[in-house]
Amino acid sequence: MWKKHFPHCPPLCPTENSTVTTHDILLLERIHESAEVALVREGLRVKRVDKGLSEDDLIQQLADVRMLGIRSKTHVTSAVLNAAPHLEAIGCFCIGTNQVDLDAAADKGIAVFNSPFSNTRSVAEMTLAEIIALHRQLFDRSRHLHEGRWDKSATAAHEVRGRTLGIVGYGHIGSQISVLAEALGMRVIYHDILPVMPMGNARACSSLHELIEQADVVSLHVPETEATRQLIGARELSIMKSTALLINNARGSVVDLQALRDALSNQSIAGAALDVYPAEPSSNSDGFDCPLAGLPNVILTPHIGGSTEEAQEQIAREVAMKLSHYAMTGTTTSSVNVPEVELPLRPEEQVRILHFHRNVPGVLSKMHAIIAEHEINITAEYLRTTGSLSYVILDCGRLKGTDALQRLESLEETIRMRVLKTT
Numbered sequence: 001m002w003k004k005h006f007p008h009c010p011p012l013c014p015t016e017n018s019t020v021t022t023h024d025i026l027l028l029e030r031i032h033e034s035a036e037v038a039l040v041r042e043g044l045r046v047k048r049v050d051k052g053l054s055e056d057d058l059i060q061q062l063a064d065v066r067m068l069g070i071r072s073k074t075h076v077t078s079a080v081l082n083a084a085p086h087l088e089a090i091g092c093f094c095i096g097t098n099q100v101d102l103d104a105a106a107d108k109g110i111a112v113f114n115s116p117f118s119n120t121r122s123v124a125e126m127t128l129a130e131i132i133a134l135h136r137q138l139f140d141r142s143r144h145l146h147e148g149r150w151d152k153s154a155t156a157a158h159e160v161r162g163r164t165l166g167i168v169g170y171g172h173i174g175s176q177i178s179v180l181a182e183a184l185g186m187r188v189i190y191h192d193i194l195p196v197m198p199m200g201n202a203r204a205c206s207s208l209h210e211l212i213e214q215a216d217v218v219s220l221h222v223p224e225t226e227a228t229r230q231l232i233g234a235r236e237l238s239i240m241k242s243t244a245l246l247i248n249n250a251r252g253s254v255v256d257l258q259a260l261r262d263a264l265s266n267q268s269i270a271g272a273a274l275d276v277y278p279a280e281p282s283s284n285s286d287g288f289d290c291p292l293a294g295l296p297n298v299i300l301t302p303h304i305g306g307s308t309e310e311a312q313e314q315i316a317r318e319v320a321m322k323l324s325h326y327a328m329t330g331t332t333t334s335s336v337n338v339p340e341v342e343l344p345l346r347p348e349e350q351v352r353i354l355h356f357h358r359n360v361p362g363v364l365s366k367m368h369a370i371i372a373e374h375e376i377n378i379t380a381e382y383l384r385t386t387g388s389l390s391y392v393i394l395d396c397g398r399l400k401g402t403d404a405l406q407r408l409e410s411l412e413e414t415i416r417m418r419v420l421k422t423t
Contacts, residue, residue, distance in 0.1 A: 025067040025323065028053060028074050031093045032309075035069065035316035042324040052282040059083040067323055069093055070100075072303065073282045078104035088418065089326050091319040095119060095306065096251070098224045102337040106389055109356030109416030111335045113322040117172050118314040119306030123221075123249055124176040126305050128184070130273040131217055134245045135160050137271075137297055156270075161185035166215025168208065168231070169222035169250065170196045177219065178202045189214060193227075212236055217245045224251035234259040237268060245271045249305045252277040261291040264298065271297035275305045330354040330393055330420065332384075339384035339391040350379060350395045352420040353405070357413040359390040366411055367392065374402040389415070 024044040027035060029052050036046045044067075052073030053061060062068065062084040069091045070076065076090060078101045090100055092114040105112050133139060135158045144151045165181045167174040167190040178188045178199045188202040191211045198204060205211040208231070212218055218240065222228045232246065233256040240246070246269060248255050257278065263269050274292065280303060281288050292298050306315070325331045329343045330352060338356070346352045357363050364383070371378060371394070380395040399405060409417045 024065075024327070025069060025091075026061055026065045027069040029071040029093075031069050031071065032312040032316035034313050035093065035320040038317055038320040039324060042328065044324060044327060054282070055080055062087055067091065067327065069319065069323070072096065072099055073280065074099065076100040076105070081105055081108055081110065088416075089113065089323055091323045093312075093315050093319050096224065097336050098251070106337040107415070109338065109389075111326055111332050112337045113319055113326070113335055115315040115318045118318055119308070119311035120172045120176055122308040122311040123173050123305040124180055126275070126301075127173075127177050127219055127247060127249055128180050130247055130249075130299055131165070131181070131186075131219070131245070132160055132184075133299060134217075134247075134271045134273060134297060135163070139299055140296055163187070163216040164189060164214055166190065166205070166211040166218045167202075168192075168211065168218065168220045170198075170202075170204075171221060173249075174219075174221040175199050175202075177221070208236070209239060212239045215244060216241065217247065219247040220250045220254055222250050222254060224253050229253050230256045232256065232260070234262070237263040240269050242268060243270050245269065245273070247273045249273075249275045252280065257291045261295065264292070264295050271299075273299035273301070275301045276303055328420070330418070332391065338389060339386040341382050341384045341391055341393060343382060343393060346395060346420055347379070350397065350421075351399055353392075353394040353396065353408065354418040354420065355392045355394070355408065356415040356417070357390050357392070357411065358415065359385050359388050360413055363390065363411065363413045364392060366413075367394070367408060370404055370407050371396065374399075374404050376402070376404060 024046065025039060026047045026049065028049050030050045036048065039046050049061060055075070055077060058074060058080050062080065064086060066086050067089045068087060071094050076099065081087065081101065081104050087110055089111045090105065092100065092112065095114065095116050097112055097114050100112055102112055137157060141151060162185060164187045167178055167188065170190040170192040174190060178190065181188050182200045189205050189211055190202055191205045191208050220232065222231065228251070231254045237259055246260065260272060264272060272292065277290060290300060292300060322334060329345060331341065331343045332338050333340050333342045355367065376399060377397040378394055382393040384391050405419060408414070
């Protein structure tokens with residue numbers, strides 16, 4: 001059974017008998033500086049490494065770290081989590097969380113946070129720009145001029161007005177693209193596995209097949225799951241119009257790149273734009289190879305859909321706020337892998353016990369019995385359960401001179417316990 005007190009650096013969350021000096025948070029991958037500003041303002045000590053890390057390097061860096069901030073290049077595997085005894089929370093400064101083993105983190109009571117909506121506008125605007133650029137073959141025309149070739153012609157150049165945009169995944173990004181596309185005069189259809197209310201005049205399709213057959217542009221905005229892995233392959237590409245375009249600003253695993261290359265080379269479809277890939281370099285100094293490189297009317301961008309100054313600043317502030325709230329109060333609201341509990345600020349004279357445990361009968365009664373035995377007053381109690389994991393928070397009177405904390409920690413069902421108290 002994995003159980004451990006997690007010492008916290010003053011002034012926020014010290015625990016009794018703390019003997020290990022830890023950094024509060026490690027920020028990787030050039031996370032926007034506003035995150036560090038926000039975290040330091042809340043009293044947290046920040047350590048930065050401005051690149052993605054391999055598994056071995058990450059394990060080494062996490063030896064004395066309580067919280068971790070990453071973007072999309074760093075992968076937090078179960079092996080990393082097993083080797084990070086002080087890690088309490090992970091902040092994904094991006095939309096997705098597929099770079100983290102969420103189940104393994106939950107099993108250790110490590111809360112994972114992200115920013116699912118902050119770069120919505122940035123991705124939507126880039127998608128619209130790509131739709132226009134592909135219809136006008138702007139990248140090819142620009143490249144020709146850079147090469148000294150004057151190629152003034154209307155051949156294969158089209159307006160987007162009146163064209164049909166098919167959006168696969170009608171969430172926050174997909175629905176915003178829908179509104180912007182209609183403003184340009186496009187007809188919008190969409191497909192989602194969940195029933196979603198359409199925006200404007202958009203119309204839902206009953207199947208992906210129906211959407212692909214009708215669309216002049218197919219734009220993908222789905223998460224990475226087993227169901228979406230290679231969602232677009234040879235079969236789907238063969239159904240598309242020969243004049244159609246494919247845009248993938250979602251996840252690299254969603255499209256079969258070799259099948260897409262074949263479709264483009266055979267002129268089965270007219271163009272594509274990709275911002276994400278099955279394998280991506282871990283740093284700007286690494287090389288990049290893609291089967292679509294060099295093909296006409298293909299836009300390749302280096303995973304920059306959400307990479308605007310505005311989006312990165314908003315993401316940094318949002319995730320930093322979630323991490324600092326978790327550090328100071330234990331709040332897990334909007335966590336993607338542990339029970340969500342919204343907690344008020346702890347009264348200064350009170351001790352707050354944050355207890356993750358296996359969701360089996362009798363644990364809460366055991367905790368109450370330990371507290372009652374020492375005649376400790378519980379002033380507030382919060383509980384939320386999700387699947388096999390329970391999160392209990394107790395606000396109590398002074399525990400000094402008792403062994404209550406040690407006994408709570410030593411319960412067989414305990415996964416992780418943290419204590420917030422006055423220094």
